[in-house]
Amino acid sequence: MTGKVCLIGAGPGDVELLTLRAHRMLQESDAAVYDRLVSPEILALAPPSAKKVFVGKSPDSHPVPQEKINEILADLADEGHTVARLKGGDPLIFGRGSEEAAYLAERGIEVEYAPGITAAQGAASASGVPLTHRGLATGVRYVTGHRQANGSLDLDWKSLASEETTLVVYMGVANIGQIAMRLVAEGLSETTPVMAIANATTPRETRLYSELGRVALDTRDAGLKAPVLFVIGKVVTLSAEWPQAASEFLKMAEVPCATGLQAHA
Numbered sequence: 001m002t003g004k005v006c007l008i009g010a011g012p013g014d015v016e017l018l019t020l021r022a023h024r025m026l027q028e029s030d031a032a033v034y035d036r037l038v039s040p041e042i043l044a045l046a047p048p049s050a051k052k053v054f055v056g057k058s059p060d061s062h063p064v065p066q067e068k069i070n071e072i073l074a075d076l077a078d079e080g081h082t083v084a085r086l087k088g089g090d091p092l093i094f095g096r097g098s099e100e101a102a103y104l105a106e107r108g109i110e111v112e113y114a115p116g117i118t119a120a121q122g123a124a125s126a127s128g129v130p131l132t133h134r135g136l137a138t139g140v141r142y143v144t145g146h147r148q149a150n151g152s153l154d155l156d157w158k159s160l161a162s163e164e165t166t167l168v169v170y171m172g173v174a175n176i177g178q179i180a181m182r183l184v185a186e187g188l189s190e191t192t193p194v195m196a197i198a199n200a201t202t203p204r205e206t207r208l209y210s211e212l213g214r215v216a217l218d219t220r221d222a223g224l225k226a227p228v229l230f231v232i233g234k235v236v237t238l239s240a241e242w243p244q245a246a247s248e249f250l251k252m253a254e255v256p257c258a259t260g261l262q263a264h265a
């Protein structure tokens, strides 16, 4: 009998951020295929007898090509396994979950989903920096800072350089200099607040507060290494850790400073 593949979001790291559905699917699995950003505590929730297959990138191993991962999943399902395909964050946000699902669907293999808390949401709750806030950000955009195969950063810089929207950059640590430069070139101020957060929601979490004009240098000087998320926009000033607590942004938005600060005290 053919098995099935459960595409499970493992969240940003903290085991408590796993959904009940993800937990159940993991416990019902007899094979787990997992990425680098899936924490050992979460993997440990799979039955000890379940086959464990690591397909992430690590400093000591070559990355497993996506085509190979697709085949591994299909082969395990064809052998009758109930496969937990564990991905960091949410499988459908920069997770290639939809590519895997399409490959499996073409072969008639059943796919189920368990959404996960994406890194941006984990970072927001860990730091107390909201992604939207009345008067400061009317929306939020998630973008990838990873270069395409041809080396370009193919983003719509004009539309991204909006003062009214929070921008969250995934996979941007290597290219933050270029990203910041393009945003400033399209009109964002060099003093636009930025929070860089590494390993959000894990015991290794680090947060750095900066501004667009110097975030590349600050990131380099702090030695931040992936996984890092950049949150760019006025909402960063709501952090109790923001150095300019009586910020101009708060005054401009007519939000009493005390409101923003109390919320995170």
Ligand SMILES: C[S@@+](CC[C@H](N)C(=O)[O-])C[C@H]1O[C@@H](n2cnc3c(N)ncnc32)[C@H](O)[C@@H]1O
Residues within 6 Å of the ligand: 012, 013, 037, 087, 088, 089, 090, 091, 092, 093, 094, 095, 117, 118, 119, 120, 122, 123, 169, 170, 171, 172, 197, 198, 199, 200, 201, 202, 226, 227, 228, 229
């Ligand atoms: C391939 S993407 C996967 C995103 C994932 N599917 C999600 O929804 O969060 C990997 C990138 O997500 C971000 N990321 C994932 N987990 C993170 C964490 N705990 N802290 C900071 N950034 C994280 C980093 O930008 C990292 O390079």
